[in-house]
Amino acid sequence: MTGICILGSTGSIGVSTLEVIAGQKDRFRVVALTANTQAERLFEQCQRFEPEFAVMVDADAAQQLQKKIKQAGLATEVRQGLDGLIEVATLPQTEQVMAAIVGAAGLLPTLAAAEAGKRVLLANKEALVMSGQIFMDAVKKSGAELLPIDSEHNAIFQCLPEDYQTGRMQAGVRKILLTGSGGPFRNTPLDELQGVTPDQACAHPNWSMGRKISVDSATMMNKGLELIEACWLFDTSPDNIEIVVHPQSIIHSMVEYVDGSVLAQMGMPDMRTPIAHAMAWPQRMASGVARLDFFNSMQLDFQKPDYERFPCLRLSDEAIRTAGTMPAILNAANEIAVQAFLDKRLAFTGIAKLVEQVMRTMSSRAAASLAVILEDDAQAREVASSIVNAG
Numbered sequence: 001m002t003g004i005c006i007l008g009s010t011g012s013i014g015v016s017t018l019e020v021i022a023g024q025k026d027r028f029r030v031v032a033l034t035a036n037t038q039a040e041r042l043f044e045q046c047q048r049f050e051p052e053f054a055v056m057v058d059a060d061a062a063q064q065l066q067k068k069i070k071q072a073g074l075a076t077e078v079r080q081g082l083d084g085l086i087e088v089a090t091l092p093q094t095e096q097v098m099a100a101i102v103g104a105a106g107l108l109p110t111l112a113a114a115e116a117g118k119r120v121l122l123a124n125k126e127a128l129v130m131s132g133q134i135f136m137d138a139v140k141k142s143g144a145e146l147l148p149i150d151s152e153h154n155a156i157f158q159c160l161p162e163d164y165q166t167g168r169m170q171a172g173v174r175k176i177l178l179t180g181s182g183g184p185f186r187n188t189p190l191d192e193l194q195g196v197t198p199d200q201a202c203a204h205p206n207w208s209m210g211r212k213i214s215v216d217s218a219t220m221m222n223k224g225l226e227l228i229e230a231c232w233l234f235d236t237s238p239d240n241i242e243i244v245v246h247p248q249s250i251i252h253s254m255v256e257y258v259d260g261s262v263l264a265q266m267g268m269p270d271m272r273t274p275i276a277h278a279m280a281w282p283q284r285m286a287s288g289v290a291r292l293d294f295f296n297s298m299q300l301d302f303q304k305p306d307y308e309r310f311p312c313l314r315l316s317d318e319a320i321r322t323a324g325t326m327p328a329i330l331n332a333a334n335e336i337a338v339q340a341f342l343d344k345r346l347a348f349t350g351i352a353k354l355v356e357q358v359m360r361t362m363s364s365r366a367a368a369s370l371a372v373i374l375e376d377d378a379q380a381r382e383v384a385s386s387i388v389n390a391g
């Protein structure tokens with residue numbers, strides 16, 4: 001039995017992971033589940049999966065959960081806060097850690113899992129965007145296995161030569177083709193983007209996801225963060241990565257070789273596929289995902305990305321080329337901007353503008369330590385918040 005801890009089990013990726021586990025109960029057992037504030041939801045998951053530990057970040061929610069668990073007579077031990085997250089991410093009885101907290105909040109527990117040498121199932125791309133070198137060094141040092149859950153990176157992982165991890169991008173690979181759907185506003189007239197609502201932005205045509213990543217998909221900041229994520233995961237530069245808009249999300253990314261071969265990974269747009277892939281790797285196991293139907297009007301279209309419509313693509317390219325703490329600054333400003341948009345305090349088109357303003361205000365430093373990264377993250381949030389507050 002493989003022990004697994006799910007950081008962020010009440011979210012979209014967390015729930016999909018539990019669905020995969022529910023179909024593989026003879027292979028996986030849930031050691032720990034964590035959530036931010038949703039005690040009721042985490043309690044239901046505890047009843048169903050009986051983990052040894054459950055962590056609530058919020059103190060009141062932790063008390064609530066504790067009470068419910070006692071009443072129900074469950075053996076699950078409740079922990080609280082960041083310390084609790086780090087404790088369960090590093091337990092000796094846990095082989096795999098699903099990193100599915102959204103945003104910078106996932107950095108420290110995910111890094112702790114990497115340092116503890118776990119198989120890290122990485123959904124939380126923000127952690128890698130912020131701390132790329134430190135994170136990859138931690139993986140190397142501890143011998144952790146870092147397996148991408150992001151569907152594109154999981155696809156690239158499947159299409160790269162098996163030995164790519166042993167060196168720099170292997171000779172023979174010409175380019176990584178990072179696909180993205182273009183989100184809900186791919187064809188919206190440019191002058192209407194200003195007025196789109198959070199609900200419109202969160203209505204992704206192909207994927208059902210948490211609200212933050214849904215907005216990121218609508219601005220294509222998600223693809224920008226994924227560009228940075230891919231540079232770290234596959235030890236390459238943005239020069240070797242081409243973004244390809246593919247509205248149907250059937251191909252999840254591709255690798256092009258020097259002989260003209262292009263390998264693509266295809267499947268239904270359902271995160272249970274990359275989750276099951278990474279959990280079972282190097283084997284395969286059933287995920288519960290529907291089969292692709294090639295005979296029911298399947299169509300595959302491709303377009304160049306539109307940098308005018310999606311300025312976040314340009315900003316993230318700039319951030320990774322600037323390097324140092326700039327990706328962390330970009331990420332922090334984006335988190336504040338997205339939340340302000342969801343709270344209806346910022347227009348949709350204001351997201352990219354705010355991120356750019358913060359990037360112009362701050363200067364990048366060498367990302368020499370976690371402390372430096374967290375400092376610039378905090379400062380970028382402050383700068384971004386004060387711009388939002390000033391209206």
Ligand code: NAD
Nearest residue numbers: 008009010011012013035036101102105123124125209210
């Ligand atoms: P979500 O909003 O649905 O879930 C987020 C989870 O994180 C919840 O369990 C929540 O309790 C927890 N959380 C939120 N704030 C927290 C905090 N401050 N401290 C601790 N825990 C906190 O998000 P999601 O869509 O599941 O995405 C999770 C991560 O996976 C993101 O980094 C996202 O970019 C990545 N990802 C998601 C998808 C997808 O299909 N949803 C695909 C690829 C990558």
Ligand code: MG
Nearest residue numbers: 150151152226
């Ligand atoms: Mg993705």
